[in-house]
Amino acid sequence: MPDVFNIYSSYYDLLYKDKDYEQEVDYILDLINRYQDHTTNIIEFGSGTGKHASILASKGFDVVGIEPSEEMIKIANAKSKSNLSFVQSSIESYNGLKHFDVAISLFHVMSYLTTNEDLKKAFANVNNSLKTGGIFIFDIWYSPAVLTQLPEKRTKSIENEVIKVLRHATPEIHWNSNVIDVNYHIEVLDKMTNTSTYFDEIHKMRHFSIPEIKLLADVSGFKVVANHEFLTAKQPGADTWGVCFVLQKI
Ligand SMILES: C[S@@+](CC[C@H](N)C(=O)[O-])C[C@H]1O[C@@H](n2cnc3c(N)ncnc32)[C@H](O)[C@@H]1O
Known part of the structure; x- marks a missing residue:
């Protein structure tokens, strides 16, 4: 896991x-x-x-x-x-x-x-x-949508009173295993201290x-x-x- x-x-x-x-x-x-x-x-x-x-x-x-x-x-x-x-x-x-x-x-x-x-x-x-x-x-x-429309680079930005999260998603397609690596680069800005923490995550997603x-x-x-x-x-x-x-x- x-x-x-x-x-x-x-x-x-x-x-x-x-x-x-x-x-x-x-x-x-x-x-x-x-x-x-x-x-x-x-x-x-x-x-x-x-x-x-x-x-x-x-x-x-x-x-x-x-x-x-x-x-x-x-x-x-x-x-x-x-x-x-x-x-x-x-x-x-x-x-x-x-x-x-x-x-x-x-x-x-x-x-x-x-x-x-x-x-x-x-x-x-x-x-x-x-x-x-x-x-x-x-x-x-669902494979038909994933393989015809293809996942795209996306950015999501969202905040509350305490933090602001900026998440960039870059997909990598593995054609022969039905798996997409969604590579996330995330910035979490602490609004009180004005400092940012950065994370990289890979979510491996299978389509069916x-x-x-x-x-x-x-x-x-x-x-x-x-x-x-x-x-x-x-x-x-x-x-x-x-x-x-x-x-x-x-
Ligand atoms: C996109 S979140 C969905 C969470 C929740 N079902 C919802 O709708 O908000 C995916 C969830 O799947 C869990 N997950 C990932 N791999 C798993 C596994 N092998 N077995 C059970 N849960 C898993 C993650 O920890 C995470 O909580």
């Missing part, structure tokens, strides 16, 4: 402060209601700072978040309550004993698994964490085709019950960067 996420955690919520977690949870609940009869508990893999998990817990579900980054977990733990807890683990090494109605993994977490070996372990572990008939909802980077996910589902005891563009539910195409899958444990 790359320790880039430990540094990332200190400005993660600031970088994504405009991300509409409430809307995403409503969308996930819609999928859950459509594909699962009765849901009381949910396991979230790659739960980050615990935002989806904590909204789901506030709606009455028992939620456990699984997250490898110690620093992300620290932030998430501040949101813990009787029906919300967090466990430090990667997906590929997770071996919990409880069986859940629903597993989720959101904001391209599965794309951080770049090798076939880790993917096979991760899908098997998610399958083991579900009851028979339980569903797994996740989103990934629909048949690839179907094959992974087949070999790990799932069937694919839905796939469409994340949030809009449109049919995926060459302009669809994020595709959401719903798998059901057989």
